[in-house]
Amino acid sequence: MIKGIVYVSKAIVDFNSDDLKKLETFASDCNKQFGITGYLYFEKGFFLQYIEGDDAVVDVLMNNIKQDTRHTVLSYKNTTDIISRKFPAWYMRKLTKSSLIQINMENVLIDYMTDCNKKRSMELNSESVWRMVNKLSGFRKKI
Numbered sequence: 001m002i003k004g005i006v007y008v009s010k011a012i013v014d015f016n017s018d019d020l021k022k023l024e025t026f027a028s029d030c031n032k033q034f035g036i037t038g039y040l041y042f043e044k045g046f047f048l049q050y051i052e053g054d055d056a057v058v059d060v061l062m063n064n065i066k067q068d069t070r071h072t073v074l075s076y077k078n079t080t081d082i083i084s085r086k087f088p089a090w091y092m093r094k095l096t097k098s099s100l101i102q103i104n105m106e107n108v109l110i111d112y113m114t115d116c117n118k119k120r121s122m123e124l125n126s127e128s129v130w131r132m133v134n135k136l137s138g139f140r141k142k143i
């Protein structure tokens, strides 16, 4: 069974671009061995990481990550409701702000709102929607 975990953590030590590159290389080498895929985003002292793979292996990795004294995991969500991998070719891809802007957040919002409309069981969480809209307006100021 494939398990996916997404978490946010706060860095305790400083991570410069060299440290991040080293972490990415280390993580992708290990993850390749264990069949784990996902991505790692770092911005202003916070990490957002998504990992997916065999559930037992993902649990072991998440335990290691939680015990890593370089950061503190603030919150995480996991799911086993994954039919196929979302990032099959990324053993641990480090994402930057510019790569994420290209993903176009409006599309994420359109997807979410249309999905909620289609699936009656899924109620649109207005707090999430407004949070995204506000985020977008924040991005706009930087463009």
Ligand SMILES: Cc1cc2nc3c(=O)[nH]c(=O)nc-3n(C[C@H](O)[C@H](O)[C@H](O)COP(=O)(O)O)c2cc1C
Residues within 6 Å of the ligand: 009, 023, 026, 027, 028, 030, 031, 040, 047, 049, 051, 061, 064, 065, 066, 068, 070, 071, 092
């Ligand atoms: C933000 C962050 C993300 C990490 N992501 C991974 C990862 O995807 N894969 C991995 O093997 N180690 C990752 N690590 C390193 C692990 O926390 C841990 O150091 C590593 O699994 C080695 O554990 P061990 O020394 O107990 O073998 C990450 C560490 C941090 C701080």
